[in-house]
Amino acid sequence: MKVLITFDLKSTRILLFAIGIGLLSLLVSCGNNFGLKIGDQDVYAFGSEEPCNFITSNGFRVSWKSDPPVNIIITSSVPSEYDSEILKAADIWNSVKGQQLVHIYRDNSFKNDPGYDKVNAIYWMPDWDTDLSNQQARTSVRWDSSKLQDADIRINAKNFTFFKEGDESTAGKVHLQSLVLHELGHAVGLVHIEETASVMQAYLKSQTIRNKPGAVDTSSLSCEY
């Protein structure tokens, strides 16, 4: 059988077109291997719960769940003249939800150092990390499967002095009630937020009284308590 192969101009064009399409499809199928085409927006999995300004773990909000009131001890390290300020801070959080969220009391017999002992306590620290001398206080919390188990509040008594209601001299001092109010927020699971009308803003200026939780603080708490 004799096959006559004569390439005229039209046939050549069709042939080139077909080969072109073939190459193009080959390119498309291997496209993924030519560099990573991934952008910042290409997120395909998120945590499962709305954070509501709470710490999250495995996508779930971390809180005391149905445990409140949360018991917190004032240790013997804390000067007793500040007890009333600390108790007032607790009352402020309790009044936000009209339920007792925290219950604070002094226990001079409690001698544990801060740590994971499942006893929540407030410590007055005469020593503080020199690199962090601008940190007024810090709260450490520990949890198990998103349920809080332990909260410890350390107050930086090395680098700061404090004032309470009625004190005449406030220059350069930190309002202890406002500071403890903020730390108690962490103790129940809250994180820092930037909004000005919040007691969970990261920095508290000296001499400033910031003891009124904002609407955002109330709504955050409502997600868990």
Added chain:
Amino acid sequence: MNIKKMLLIFMLLDFGFIGLVLMTSNSQFKNKRSTASDSNGATQTSDLTEGQKNKWALVETFQFQMTPDWIYFTTDKLQTICDTSTLIELKFSAQNIAIAGVQPSIKHIYSCDEIKKDLSTKTLSTNISDFKKVRTEKVMILVGSELRSSQLYSDEELPNDWRLTDIKISGPSTFTINEFEIEKTLLKHFDFEIISAR
């Protein structure tokens, strides 16, 4: 046989091939999507975008391993990542603890310049004694990489339970892979335990 007929058959075969390629890539895409839904109670119903699909394929290459002295993160795509980026940051977060509302973390930041010096490199390693040391040192400059800690204090024990939570790629091409994406794709977390020497 007429040459035009031959060309026509060739063209039809060509289009058939394209169809086949499209069908195959589409069915792979669908498989991935259904896996995505299964692992998280059908929360993800929308299609993965091209970029998400590429990211998924990248995460599939991730491997994590720990020995008594080292933590290893491996991917066949390490060199490919460095073709379009300058830094790779592995963020390890302490589990079950927060200080001032933030989980303590250690970042190991690797330079792509260093990674590209050896084109066979596909593993990023972290020395465990460096990992422990950065709690007090805060920043450690190593050869071709650096370690940085955040919310780790010298008066608190180094937490025991850790997870590789974020892999941040930056440079001309920038994106982050989070712990939820790792879990969704690989159906596991990159968790590890550090026994504190205190």
